[in-house]
Amino acid sequence: MARLTALTSGVAVTVALLAIPAAAHEHPSGITDLVTPAVVRVEAVSHVEITLLDHVSQLRHVERSYDFPIGEGTGIVVNPDGAIVTLTRVVKTDEEAVAVTAANKVFAEHHDVKIPQDAKRHSLDDPILDRHLKDCYPPKRSTATCIIDVTTDITIFPNVSPADADGFEAELVRSGSGPDTPAVLMPTARAVGSVGMPTAPLADKVPDQEGAPTSVAGFLGRPGPNVRTTVEIAHLGKGGGAGATGRPFADPEKKADEPVKLGGLADRGMIGAPVIGDKDGHVVGLLIGGGKDARMIGVREITSTLSKAGIAPRRGAIDSAFENALTRYHTKYYTEAAPGFQRVLELYPGNVVAADLLKIALAKRGGPEDAGTKRAAAPASGGVPLWPFIAAASVLFVAAAAGAFLLWRRHRGGERPDDHLPPFVPQQGYDEGANQTVMVRRSLQFPAVPQQQQVLTAQEPAVKFCTACGMRLGQAHRFCGYCGQPAETS
CATH class of the missing domain: 1.20.5 (Single alpha-helices involved in coiled-coils or other helix-helix interfaces)
Structure with a gap:
């Protein structure tokens, strides 16, 4: 047991010292590189197929198709399958308003009349054309003069090189209740390789402290050689960042008007861009607002919408x-x-x-x-060199091995029966000046038959032994030094 303990201790010390890391590789803070590969450009349009039934002069079917932009912004990929989170305002609009705009446009083009190209319902001076225009507006009726079909086309432009000029199509899986709430998109076809796409890590919560440093990363156009990711520094103001109202930005040193600075970027295409925490480079929210009032909705709004869409954010x-x-x-x-x-x-x-x-x-x-x-x-001057620990571990290991070997040699014969007998105590009749007594071991199994083991010492003539216990008697012994039996009876 002692040998095993010593050997184990030496090995444990050696392994522990050799396991000391050469250098601590802590992840640097304040970086955006973890997120920017997963930042994408999002563009959405309303595609309208409209057929005008002209009953004024002769029966004619006038077919037109129009694309009306819904929004342009930024999004992030949140799992390798290509699930994307952006803002609802970027990918969703009022379909009825789009249908009205298409009706005004086709009516003005075909009948050559002046009608504003907007989403408002207008009137014409000609009563016949005015009645036909009003019958063209939605909703669809049995007397309708227009058949209108509105669909939404969403195109994703990933952050890749060479740039993907065509992008890939996506569909709206889940939208929020308001324009500044998260929306979830999924590719309509597999647009990525076998291992998927890069993803952006989501933080657990929004930093509580006022003035917490962040970065906002997004695109001001379609990614390409001349359009790279735009990164801007920002600081969180008071508030929790929950709900559609969001959390404001505020420079604690008051050197920049951050709501105005970021609002301008939002209007130019960075709406929906990820707000990245300085602590670990994870996404803490999305950029909302615009103009002179840019704000941020928090990461809990993002995860809540993903949960409702049945999509789990994960890394690949x-x-x-x-x-x-x-x-x-x-x-x-x-x-x-x-x-x-x-x-x-x-x-x-x-x-x-x-x-x-x-x-x-x-x-x-x-x-x-x-x-x-x-x-x-060479080792760094300020660091602790590793070789002394390795040398010390080697010495301890060798010492432990040597000790184990000596213990093995000492006990190579195994444990003997009389190892547990009490130590020899001289009796009163023991003569200190007599010759050494030969140790005779007694068998525990057969106590009546004494077993002797000769020690290599000079033998005396006429050696006598005790008849009671078998111990050797010296020349001057009057009593047995082990059991006390008188020497004369031996």
């Missing part, structure tokens, strides 16, 4: 590979980061962020900025 294989490479990159281990980014591009060849960072990592690997090269050359 691309995200795991990218985050590992990104950690090494931001801690300046460029040699280790380069193959990580190459792996990401194998999984998702169009990843713009991974491609950009790979170029930088390849340019800096093995150079003076590469932390891996510095560590290979």
Whole structure:
């Protein structure tokens, strides 16, 4: 047991010391790279097919099709299957208003009359044309002069290189109750590879503290060589960020009017853009509003809408590979980061962020900025060198092994029956000056038959033994030193 304990202790110490990490790779804070690969451009139009039944001069069917823009904004991919979250105002509009606009447009074109091209119902001076115009407006009736079909076409332009000029189609799965509430989209066809698309991680909650730093990332146009992701710094104001009213932005140092700054970006295409927390780079909300009053709805609004749509946000294989490479990159281990980014591009060849960072990592690997090269050359002066711990562990291991070997040698014969007998205590008649007594071991199984084991000592002539216990008697012994039997009777 002692041998096993010593050996185990040595191994445990060695393993513990060798398991000390070479360097702590903590994920850097305040970055947007975790999110920007999953940022997409969202464009939606109302497609109208309208047939005007002309009964004025002769029976004619006038067929027209129109596309009326609904919105342009930004969204984020939240799972590898391509589920996207944006704002309802970007992808949904009043279909009746669109139908009225189409009726005004086709009537003005065919009958050559002046009618404003808007969503209002108008009147004409000609009573016959006026009656036909009013019968063209929805809702559809048996006397209707127009047959109108309105559909919504949603196109997603991912953040890829080379740029996808056509994008891919998506459908509205779930919309919110108001224009500034989240909407969930899904691709109508598989627009991604076998491992899916990059996703944006969602935070657990909105930071509570006023003035918490964030970043807003989105597109001011369709992604391409001349249109890259726009990132703007922002700070959260007072409030919780829940509900359609959202949470305001406010610069704690009052150097910038952030509601106005971000409102201008929202009007130019960044409406629905993710608001990214500075702590861990996760999405804490979406940009809403516009003009001079930009705000943010919180992440709980996003997760609630996803839950109602039956879609679970999750990360994929691309995200795991990218985050590992990104950690090494931001801690300046460029040699280790380069193959990580190459792996990401194998999984998702169009990843713009991974491609950009790979170029930088390849340019800096093995150079003076590469932390891996510095560590290979010499340990950092401020760090604790690892070799003393390894040497100490080796010494402890060798000592434990030596001790175990000695214990084994000592007990190689196993435990003997008389190991548990009490120690020898000299009796009163013991002569200190007599010759050494030979130790005779008594068998516990057969006590009547004494067993002797000779010790390599000089033998005396006329050796006598005790007839009671079998112990050797010295020349001057009057009594047996072990059992006390008189020597004369032996």
